[in-house]
Amino acid sequence: MKKIKIGLMLSFSLIVLAACGNVASSSGASGISKNNSSSGYQTTGQTSDSNYEGVIKSGKYLTSKSRGVALTQNENVLNLKSFESGLLDLSKSQFATNDYIFQEGQYLSKETVQNWLSRESGSNSEGLNPKDNGKTGETERNPMYVQQLEEQDFMTKKDNKMALAGISLGIGMNSVDYYQKEEYGAQYKTEISDATMKEKGKEAANKVVARLRKTKGVSDSVPIMVAMYKQASNDSLVGGSFYAYAVNKNGKTTIDSWKDVSITSYTFPTTSSATTPNTNDETTFTNFKTEVQSFFPNLAGVTAQVQYKNKAITGMHINITSQFYSETEIVSFTQYLATTAAKYLASGIPIDITVKGSDGTIQSFLAKSAKDSSYYTHVFTSY
Structure with a gap:
């Protein structure tokens, strides 16, 4: 089983910092202008209508519970950058920046995401990646399909309190699975076809949505947007690309239809x-x-x-x-x-x-x- 690591994704931190601006005051930026006595929430203020306000709780920026959890094989840092920036761009098309307040993911814990990104096994029934079949041949082994997950939450102000009004979930899928036959040994790779990647991605997305619907605090009225991302290979000069998304509403636990989308990166x-x-x-x-x-x-x-x-x-x-x-x-x-x-x-x-x-x-x-x-x-x- 590949190990899981926690990595700070600088690119998205920069996006959030750019979006935040100064903390709102009674005479300053729009948003929740001061601490609410019952909730302790503030917002960062909004310097541009193309960016979200962020959430501050008890005087501190509310950070993600699981950001950066990914398989150790993700050596192309551009995958991380384009994954987060592309997900935020898709989120804006579903959750308008003037109507929603951005909150770092709070419903999927680090431990939960670690378990989901691992292989299914006797000790981990929640693994989204298939069981290890014991084979090491490039075309015989069971590759790791799901590479990374990212949660973004979108809030609204209701009765002077923050209320969850939407969730975006990015799922990064491998186009190439890198592995070693022995610890510290040579690196090998298994190529994954687009057809297989998309099929396994749909399976993973349905499992994730069903689990998220059972999570405390996620009501049936909360829409969940799921966006699918194809990881670029480690030697690529650019990051990967989003290829499909779906919006799950009315408490449904499965995704019936997907919309194609193409968000790609190039180098000039x-x-x-x-x-x-x-x-x-x-x-x-x-x-x-x-x-x-x-x-x-x-x-x-x-x-x-x-x-x-x-x-x-x-x-x-x-x-x-x-x-x-x-x-x-x-x-x-x-x-x-x-x-x-x-x-x-x-x-x-x-x-x-x-x-x-x-x-x-x-x-x-x-x-x-x-x-x-x-x-x-x-x-x-x-x-």
């Missing part, structure tokens, strides 16, 4: 084998990259992580590695980036640009929201 420049949904997007990035490098030759690399939803670009993260050492160079470069990015890169989507030195130190940061036409900039000084 792409490899020769990768084909993006819209080649114009890479062309504009290439023009931006060429322009920047022609004026500032001391650049070691300009790359981008790009996300698409149903073939439409939804966001871009650009990383630039520089060989600048002078603060005046960094300031000038950052100013030039803000002008050039506004000229060449796509409008109507969120974009951020991180400039790092050759030692990995962040030198400057630029960002804009989907609604903005200009970029916010910040240069990190040495003092």
